[in-house]
Structure formats: C-alpha cells, structure tokens
Amino acid sequence: MTTEDSRNWRIYRGDSRPHRGIGDLPPPPPWRRFDSVEGRRHGDLERAVSYQTEQETTDKVNAALLLRRPLLVTGKAGTGKSTLAYNIAYELGLEPVLIWPVTSKSNLRNGLYDYDAIGRVHESGLRQNISLDIGRYIRLGPLGTALLPAPQPRVLLIDELDKSDIDLPNDLLNVFEEGSYLIPELERLPAEQEVVEVMTANRGIRAPISRGRVQCTAFPIVVITSNGEREFPPAFLRRCIRLSMEPPSEDQLVKIVKAHLGEDALRLGRPIIQRFIERRNSGELATDQLLNAIYLATSGGRPADEGMDELINSILRPLDIAGS
Template sequence: MSAQEHPEPNGWRVFHATGSAPEVPPPLPAPPPWRRFRGGPAEPTPPDDPEAAQRRLGPGEITPQLGPDGIDVVNAALLLRRPLLITGPPGVGKSTLAYVISRELGLGRVLEWNVVSRTTLRDGLYVHDAMGRAQAIAAWQAGLREAGVREAAAGPAGAGTSDFSKSGQLPPVLGDFITLGPLGTALLPYDRPRVLLVDELDKSDIDLPNDLLHVLENGSYEVPELVRDAADSARVHTSDPSGRAHVVGGRIECREFPVVVITSNGEREFPAAFRRRCLPLEMRVPSREQLLAMVQGHLGERPPGTEDLVDLFVRRVQAGGTHSLDQLLNAVQLTTAGGFQSDGHGRTLMEMLLRDLAKGR
C-alpha cells in the first residue's frame, strides 16, 4: 500500500509548541466530513504581521508552556476544526498561544477580538457606517444639484448629459461603508485558516456565548444590509490593514474553519451548548525554569539579578497572589537600565511592579 494509506502514527500532530516559523507552511490534516465548508470565491493570502508576533513572543526562541497533553488538545482542535477554550489565571500566556500557533503553522496575521461587557456578536462580524454613508449620499446629491444649476446656466449645449457626468462622481456604494470585524474577517473563504483570538470572553454580556453558537457551528453569516442591496456583490473592508474582500449576495462562508482561540480568566461559567463546541485547555503558571527561559527569550539575555526576581515572583504566586508575566518582564527590564539600583527607592519601585493585582492599587 502507499504511504498515504499508512500514515505515520504521529502524522495527525502538526503543532509541537515550538513557535518556530517554518520554511514551508505544513499542510493541515483534512477536516471531518461534518466540518467541511464551501465558501467562495477564494480570498488572496492574508498579510503577515511579524512585528505583532515579536511583541507577543519576543525575539528569541519560544519556551514551551504546554505539556504533551496540552499539545494533543491543540492538535485535536486543529484536526476537528473546533475552537480552543483556554482557561487559567491572568498573565500565564493564554492569548500568546494564538501567536505561537500562527507562527508555527505559517497562518499569517492573528485577528484579535478583544471582548468587553458591551461587545455584541455583530461587533465581531461587521460594522455598517450608516452615518458616513448618509453623509456621502448627501454630498453626492448636492453635487448633482450643483451640476444641474451649471447645466441650466449653459443652456441647450449642456443638454443630454447624464447625472453621473454632470457631477463627475459615481454614487456611493454600500460596500465602502461595511467593515468586517475580526470574526467576520476570519470566516472569509481563505484557502488556509486564519487564526482568531477571542480574548477574555468571560467578560462579555451573558448572551454573547449563546449568540456565537450558530456562527461557530455553520462557519457562515449574512450581512443584512448587503442582502437587501440591489447590487449582487460588494467590495467591503476587512480587519486587515487596507484589506478588502469580495462578498456575493451578502453571505459569507469560510472554506477552512479558522483556528479560534478563546481565552477566559474563569470569571464565569459558559453554557453547556457553548462548551460542547469547544475543546478545553487549562494553562498553569510556568515553572521557575520556564520563567527564566521566557525572560531570556524576550530580552535576548539573562541580566544579573534575574534569578532573584524570578524567585520572588514564584513565591508571590505560590502564596496565592495574582501576578502577570508582564510584571516580571518589566521588573527584569528595569534592572538593565543604566545606573538603576534595586535597593532603596529602586526596591520600592520593584515592589510596585510586582504588586498583587488582586488587591487593586
């Protein structure tokens, strides 16, 4: 039999938590029959954003934070085309995992949807600038009126010209005032999946997880304004810089279901119907060795005193405090400033940087 008929035992694992950019993006395993989509026409390959990835991951090598079980969960989500629901305390690298996946699999720029209490499903899908469109139409109509006045003044010689040529402008088109949100952009018909980070979903209104069910299940949605428009298709803006997309009939369906990374700080429980559609992954505070490696990966070095700061950070976390990796990186970075002394006033500043976030100020 052929090699395709006898795949390697670990062939379904395409993600290994290294975060290393591949020379050639690896192929993803085929989706199950019930997670195949037929959206089109295919959109061009999205842009990359290496600067954003470096801000999240640092310039050095990635320090793996997932064990074999966690890596298997990510690979299962990739194979089954299901969202990852990542839980854990603040600052342990939940949102960073989206950038690790994107870089390692060569999936381009990560789309971020930062959720707050006022966020609605429509915010993630698209925005219609109705006011801007109304102003553009009013300006266009004013141009027509001015052209009509000029034509009347010119007499019979100006007769017979169209309204468009009178004003020198085409009427505003609806697509120019539609911008797809991060979720809406991720569901465009790309040949390879986009990575969508839905950050801190537990801060949302109680209805948002339920509102997401249909979109996450069907991989499609409609823009009612475009459905009602007389034009059969439209060019709309996307969440990518200067991005435009072609929408036919007001309906958008993906070709490859996006890699959806949903983070939660555990501030609330999600409905069972929502959890059924996600694969759960819990991330824990990194170990001392991982923290030292992460500091070196972000800063490119291990400044003097790093071990003492990491030990202090670990003790405070183990004592039940709420701390973020950003606090540790800030504290270590400050020690590299010329002339900074960690005693006296410097010690007070360190205490402020490494304060317990659960205690407010």
C-alpha cells in the same frame, strides 16, 4: 540583551528644566516594540517566538486543529492564554492574528461586521448621489474577516469572552457550526450588485462578498480566552476544546526570562525570580510583571539601590490585593 545598553533610563529629573534627554532613553522591552515585521507588530512577534508550552497545551491545540473546533483557554491573568494564539500563527506560518477584545458591550454583530449607515446617508446628501458604493461603509470585524474563504485558516483571538453579556456565547454557536454568516444590507441589493467589495479587519484590504453571504472554506483557528470569572452554557462548552492553563513553574519562568531577555539578564535576575515565586504563593502575579521587573533592574544606569528595590517591589505587587 538589556545589559548591553548602559545608558541611564532615569531621564526625567522632576525639576521642570527642559532638556532633550529623551534621545538617551534605552530601547524598549522587546515585547513593547510597536514597529512591524512582515505585517506583525514586533512585540507580538517577540511574544510568539519566546512562548513556552507544555505537552497538554500542545495536545489540546492539535485536537482543536484536527476537529476544527474553538480552543477555550482558561486561567489566571498572565499565564500566556492570549500569547498562545500568536505562537500558533507564528509556528504554522499563518497570517497575523485577528484580535477581538471582548467587553460588556460586545455582541455578535460587532464581531462579524459594522455598517456605517449614517455616514453613507450623510455623504450621499453631500454628493447628492444615493448610489454610493455601499462596500465603503461596511467593515468586517475580526470574526467576520476570519470566516472569509481562503486556502489556509486565519488565527482568531477572542480575548476575555467572560466579560461579554450573557447572550454572546450562545450567539456564537450557529456561526461556529455553519462557518458562515449573512450581511442583510448586501443581500437586499438589486441583482446587478451581486458582488460587493467590503473593507476588512485587515486595514487597506477589501474582500468581495456575493449576495451578502460569507462562507469559510477553511475553518479559522479560534482561540477563546477566559479568566474564569463566569460559567459558559453547556451547549457552548461542548463545541469547544477546553484547556486550563496553570501559572508557569520555576523552570518555565527561567526559560521565559532567558528567551525574552537573554542569559545575562537571567543571571542577574534570578533573585527577582525567587521573590516573584514567593509572592505568587500568597497573591496573584502575572508573568509579565516578572519580565518588567527584571528588565528594569538590568537596564543601564546606576547599580541596584534602595530606590530600585522599591520600584521592583511595586511592580511585583499582587494583582488581587485591595489597594494594590
């Protein structure tokens, strides 16, 4: 893949002389493509297709599917925790993954829906019309969209839950148990507005909500990731199927590189794989660092030189070492 394009990617010269060399830049790494294929970002599709799994992972996923329970995936950065969600959706022929990236400010309401009350009041004042369609100002979040009634489940990725405030895991319990939630702003509407169409996390798609109640018919396939930075409450843990992901073995790394970049890149990149494994023994490294290093080393331009070696070393710098 990468070795077929011999164009020099070093197009920035640093001499402040304008030129149009951007057109000579080779294609991006497959996982950094942002065009869409069947509603999926090309890079996400690439990650899903190239994903390598072990028997324990397969067993835990199947158990979560059968029991309709969330899958709690823990492990170090770069072990493929979030990619598992894309692989499940791809293999089972389901709609694109709904993603909820959790931060310290995330709460249950963020995941379920957002109501732009100020925007509605402002537009009502401009139009002097207080009966504007309230559904235009309510957008379901990733969790809220995943719980919409549908013949097949949606895949929901709740990414890095351990970054949330202390209350969020417990707040999720009732939603996971009941598979439903209420939008009070719609429940309070008069009887003639029994059904309201609201926006969803799928851009451009609206969904009808009756009396403010959302009830799933197929429980979503929920993949929750955690870097292991905190403990979760026992009540939360017992409602999840837990999976601990270890860093890929050498054989797995070989398969990952081949799947993403092809046989030629694998052949040229084997010394980098060995360097990656040696450094991983003394520091934390993510698999995408290895892919980036090999793609850089095997993409067009000049043969390997001292400058290239320094670039590869910088990419393979451990994540858990101060100053790196």
